[in-house]
Amino acid sequence: MARPRAKKRTTPQAAATDSVEPDATVGASSKLEEAAAEPATRERGKRVKAPPKPKPETEYFDEKGNFEDLWLSAFPVGTEWENIDKIKEFNWSFENVEEALEEGGELHGKTLYMFGSTEPQLLYVNGESKIVLIPIVVAVDCPFPPSDKIGINSVQRENEEIVPMKAMKMAWVPYVPLEDRLSRIDIFKTKIFTLGCTQRRSALKHLKIERVKKFDYCMPYYMPLQPLEDEENTTINFLYPLEPPIVDEFDWEMDDYEDFADQKVQEGSLPEGEKEKFKEFLKEKVRERKRELRQAKEARKKAIDDMDPAMKEAFENIKFYKFYPVKTPDTPDVNNVKARYINRYYRNAHYLK
Incomplete structure (x- = not known):
């Protein structure tokens, strides 16, 4: 006659689990979650409500x-x-x-x-x-x-x-x-x-x-329709290279080359041996200025002659x-x-x- 089979032995953990009712399992899980959350809650402490921020003052700009x-x-x-x-x-x-x-x-x-x-x-x-x-x-x-x-x-x-x-x-x-x-x-x-x-x-x-x-x-x-005032001027400004230099102006209608040079010698600013060279320097400066004035006059006349009538009227006003x-x-x-x-x-x- 065969011996009856013994029941399969279970581990204590399994036995304990098997013996717990479903409602008890849910309760234990909730307690574990609360226990896990409790330390974090302690660290944070009670949340304090921040004071309200002051309202910014209205700024006024010009x-x-x-x-x-x-x-x-x-x-x-x-x-x-x-x-x-x-x-x-x-x-x-x-x-x-x-x-x-x-x-x-x-x-x-x-x-x-x-x-x-x-x-x-x-x-x-x-x-x-x-x-x-x-x-x-x-x-x-x-x-x-x-x-x-x-x-x-x-x-x-x-x-x-x-x-x-x-x-x-x-x-x-x-x-x-x-x-x-x-x-x-x-x-x-x-x-x-x-x-x-x-x-x-x-x-x-x-x-x-x-x-x-x-x-x-x-x-x-700007080129005005009328000549510039200095275009009628007969005076030149010059700098004659000496040590110290002679800085002055010469009017080719009112001044004489010889007299002007003699005056500079008498003042002590021009050596006697520089007179002829100084006079030639002045004459060249006068020639340059007269050439500039002539070219400016011709350029103005050409510009006015070539100017559109509407632009000419605008420049007149x-x-x-x-x-x-x-x-x-x-x-x-x-x-x-x-x-x-x-x-x-x-x-x-x-x-x-």
Whole structure:
């Protein structure tokens, strides 16, 4: 007779598991999860509500004028590179330019070509005398560009040069008022153009000194229909190379070569043995000046003869406006140094602001 088979022996863990009721298993699992989560809860501690952030104070900004940066867009022609930053020494204001361009102003709606420049003047600043580089703005009221050339001239240079603007990296650039700058097409509708320069200051160190100095002697060129005042002038300025040099002027209509040379000998500035050489030097300078005047006269006549009638009419009615910065609590008063003179080409402004 066969022996009955014994039941399969189970491990204590299995036996314990088998003996637990389903509800008890769920309860134990929950307790294990709570035990695991408890340490983390202790570490975090009770969350404290952060205090409310203070509301930011409302900031108020001065509303920018529609033409507020116009004067800065006009390159200060003829200002030495190392002095350009001195323009920003004061917070200059050209509210007079803005008012003239706004609706109801005398320049509103006109076609304008504007350039900047600077004038060093001795002014009182905080009770002390100081040389101040005053920025000025010139507005040319004309339907056509007054010129596409730049004059290069100074007392340090023997010869005057008239070169295309592009030779000095300059050009008339459209100016778009602040409120219109989001619309790119408005750049083609503007009637305001400023003289800009694309020469980078950082690249100056790679240029020859003579080239850099040319920028210092630049001035906007304009050929008026009438001859310049100095084209009728019979006086030459000269520098005769001696040690020390003779620097003077000679009027070929009023002065005599022989008498002028004798006077320099008597003054002790010219050696007796240099008289003939000195007289020949003066005669050559006079011949050069007469040749320049003749060429300028011929060039003006040809330019006027070839000029389009509409442009000729525009040049006959051209107007120049010269603006100085207005007085503010932050800037020195420039009213006593205002002058109509612009430069040797434009001569005097029709209107001084």
